[in-house]
Amino acid sequence: MKAFFALFRRELFSLAVAPYVYLLLAIWFLLNGMVFIASLERPAVQNDLTLLPQVLFGSQGLLMWLLIPVFPPLITLRLFAEEQRLGTLEALLTAPISDAAVVLAKYLAACLFFLLFWGGVLLLFLLLQWQGAPIVWSRAAGGFLGALLTSYLFLGAGLFLSSWSGNLVLAAGGGAAANYFLLILPALLSDVPGPTGAVARAIFIPGHLDKAFAAGLLDSFAVAYFLLGAGLFVFLTWVRLVSRRWVP
Amino acid sequence: MSFRRLGLSLLITAAALAGIALVSALLYGLAQPRWRWRWDLSRQQQGSLSSRTTEALEQIPEESRCIAFLLEEYEALRSYGSAVYPRAFQRLRALLEEARIVADGKLEIEILNSQSSPVDLDRAIRDWNRQLGECLILQAGEQRQVIRFEDLFVLSLPSAQGQAARIRQERIDDALGDAVLRLNRKSLPVIALTKANGGPLARNPQLEQAFAALLAAEGYAFQAVDGPLEALEIGADLLCVLGQEQAFAPSQAAAAEQWLQEERPLLLALGPAADPTAVEFWNQQLTAKGLQFEPGLVCQPDRRGMEGSNQCEVLEILPQQMSPQHPVTRRLIEAGRTLVAPGSRPLRLQHQGGSNDYTRDRLLRSSGKAWIEINGDWAAGPKEGRAIQSLALVADRWQANADGRLGRTLLLGSPYMMTGQALALNRDFLSAGVRWLLQEEDQASGLVAMESRPWRPSYQSLNRLSKLAVLALPGLTLLLGLLVFWRRR
DSSP: OHHHHHHHHHHHHHHHTOHHHHHHHHHHHHHHHHHHHHHHTSHHHHHOGGGHHHHHHSTTSHIIIIIHHHHHHHHHHHHHHHHHHHTOHHHHHHSSSOHHHHHHHHHHHHHHHHHHHHHHHHHHHHHHHHTTOOOOHHHHHHHHHHHHHHHHHHHHHHHHHHTTOSOHHHHHHHHHHHHHHHHHHHHHHTTSSSHHHHHHHHTOHHHHHHHTGGGTEEEHHHHHHHHHHHHHHHHHHHHHHHHHHHOO | OOHHHHHHHHHHHHHHHHHHHHHHHHHHHHHSGGGOOEEEOSTTOOSSOOHHHHHHHHTOOTTEEEEEEEOOOOGGGTGGGOOHHHHHHHHHHHHHHHHHHHTTTSEEEEEEETTSOHHHHHHHHHHTTOOTTEEEEEEETTEEEEEEHHHHEEEEOOOTTSOOOEEEEEOHHHHHHHHHHHHHOSSOOEEEEEOTTOOHHHHOHHHHHHHHHHHHHTTOEEEEESSHHHHHHTTOSEEEEESOOSOOOHHHHHHHHHHHHTTOOEEEEOOTTSOHHHHHHHHHHTTTTTEEEOSSEEEEEOTTOOTTOEESSEEEEOGGGBOSSSHHHHHHHHTTOOEEEESOOOEEEOTTTSOTTEEEEEEEEOOTTOEEEOSSSSSOOTTSOOOOOEEEEEEEESSOOTTSOOOOEEEESOGGGGSHHHHHHTHHHHHHHHHHHTTOTTSOOOOBOOOOOOOOOOHHHHHHHHIIIIIIHHHHHHHHHHHHHHHHO
C-alpha cells in the first residue's frame, strides 16, 4: 500500500510539473470558455437557462463530440507510452510493487488530475451565478457528474492504448480513436432493429447525458456503465502489462 | 513459437476475454429494470414519474408499444428563440426512459425526431396513422391512446411584442398515467353531461367537443344526455350539469333528486345567468350537503394593484386561494398552478343547515377584497362589502353508503371554467376534481411546476463573462505553465 501511494504521489506530481499539461489545460479552458459563451448566446438558453446543462453537456454539444474524447488521451499518453519511450517502464515493473498497483496508481492519479479540467468549467458556472444568472444546480451537478464519468471512461481507454507502444502519437491518436469508437459506433447502430439496436442505445454515451445526467437524474445503469467500462480498461491494461513480462 | 509462449498468449487472451465477458454480464444484469434505479437530484423530486403512473405502468399489458414523435411542428413555438421544444423534448426523453424502466420490459418505446431517417419517419407516420400535433401514441393489443403535444404542456404563445412562447405547465406524468390507466382498463367510467336545459356547452358544439376531448384524454368516456334521467338509464358514473339555464321538467327533476339520494357523484356549475328556478331547485337538493348558490357576480381588484382595475369578467385564482388540505387542490398548490374563473357566482357553505353525515370544504375562494357585484357599476359600492367569496365547494359523506358511494359533489360558481381558454388553464383542476368525484383521488398525478428561468444578460455582463472565460482563465493557466517551465529549466 505504501508503494502504491508513493507511486500515486509521484504520478500526480509529474503531471503537476509537466509544462505541456498546463498548455493542454489552457487550450481546454479556452475552448470550453468559447463553447460556454456560445451556448449562453443561444436565444433558447437565454429564454430558459435550465437548458444550459443540456446544451453544454448533452448530445448536441461540442463538449461531448469534440473536447471530451480528445483531451483524456493527451493526459494518459505519458503514463505508459512515455515510460516505454524513456525506458523507465522496465525499472518500474521490477520495483517492489505489484503490476495492478502500478496500473491503478497511474489511472487514479490521472483521474484526480482531470478534476482540475472540470474545475475550470465549474468556475464558469460560478462566474455565471455571480453575474446574477438563475442556475438550476441539480441539472448542472448532474451534467458535471455525467461529463466527469465520461472522461473517466475515456481516461481508461487512453491508459489502455498508452500501454501498447512507446510511440506518443500512437498512444494519443489511438486513445482518441478508441473514444470516438465508443461514441460513434452506438450512434450508428442505435436505429438497427432488434437486440443490436437495443445494446447500442443502452451504451450510447450522449444518450445517458441527455436522458439522465443533464436532466438532473442519476441512472444506476449509466453510472455502472461508465465505472465498469473504466474498470474494464484498467483491467485490460493490467493484462497487457503482465503479458509484456510473459510474452514480450 | 514455443508451446509455453503459445500457452501464455492463450492465457492472456482468455483473461482479457473473461474480463470483457464479466463486465458485459454485469451490465446486462444491471440494465434489467429490477436492478435499475434512478435518483432525482432536484429538490422537489420533479424529474421522475409519480407513484400513480409508476403503478399503472407496472400493470401495463405485455408487448405494449409507445412511439414518440418529437417533432418541432408549430412555427409559433419556435419563433423568437423559444425554449419550448428543447425543454419539452428533454423532459419527454427523461420521463419516457423512466417509463420504459418501470414497465419492466412490457413497454417498448421508440423515439423519432427530426434527425431520424426520413424513411423511418414516413413509415411510422403511415403505420401509426399519426396526425399533426400528436406526440405520443401508446398501443396495447387493439387499444390505442394518443397524447397530443398540448395534452402534455400548457403553453403561452409568443406575443406580438416579440416575447417567445414558453411552457406554463407540464402534464407529462398526468397524461402518460391517464393513457396507461386507460390501456389497462377493460371499460372506462362514463361521464354524462346534461344538454337539454341550456348552458355554454349545450349552445356551442365546439366547446362541447373540447370538453369531451379533454375527458377522453383523461381516460373517461363522455356521453351527452338530455338530463339526469338519461344519465341514470345509461348508468353514468358521474353527472355534469354545467350552466343550466332552464328549469328541469318534472321527470328530470325527479331523476336529479334520485341521483342525489343514491349518493351518486355530481359536478354542478351554475353561473350568474342560471335560471333562478333551477338555482332554487339545486339549493333545495343540496341543503343536506350544506352547499348553496348565492346571487350576484364575484368581482375582485386586479392583483397587479392598478387603481380602478377590477376582475369581474375573469377571476384569477392564485395557489394561496385554494384549499391546502383537499386532494383536489393540494397538488395544484404544490405545482404552483393558477386557475381562472370567468363570470363566477358566489357560493356559500352552510354549516348549520346541513346534515352531519357530510363533510364539506371550500376548494377555491376569491381574494379578501372581493365583493358581490349587484348594481352593475363594476366597482365595490357601499352596499357591496368586501369579503372572501367561495368559488368552488365540495361535500362528501363521512362514510360510504351500502353501494360504496360517498355522494361526492363539486359545486362551481362558473360553468365557463370548463370552456375555451379557461378549460386549458383549469385542466388539472378539472381532472383532479373528476378523479376525486369518482373516488379515485389516491391516483394522484405528479404535476410539475415548470418554472422557466429567463436570463438576458446585458452586453457588459456577457462581455465581462467572455473576457473571464476566454482570456483570463486560459491566460492565467498558460502563465502558470510558463512559470513551471521556467522553474524546471
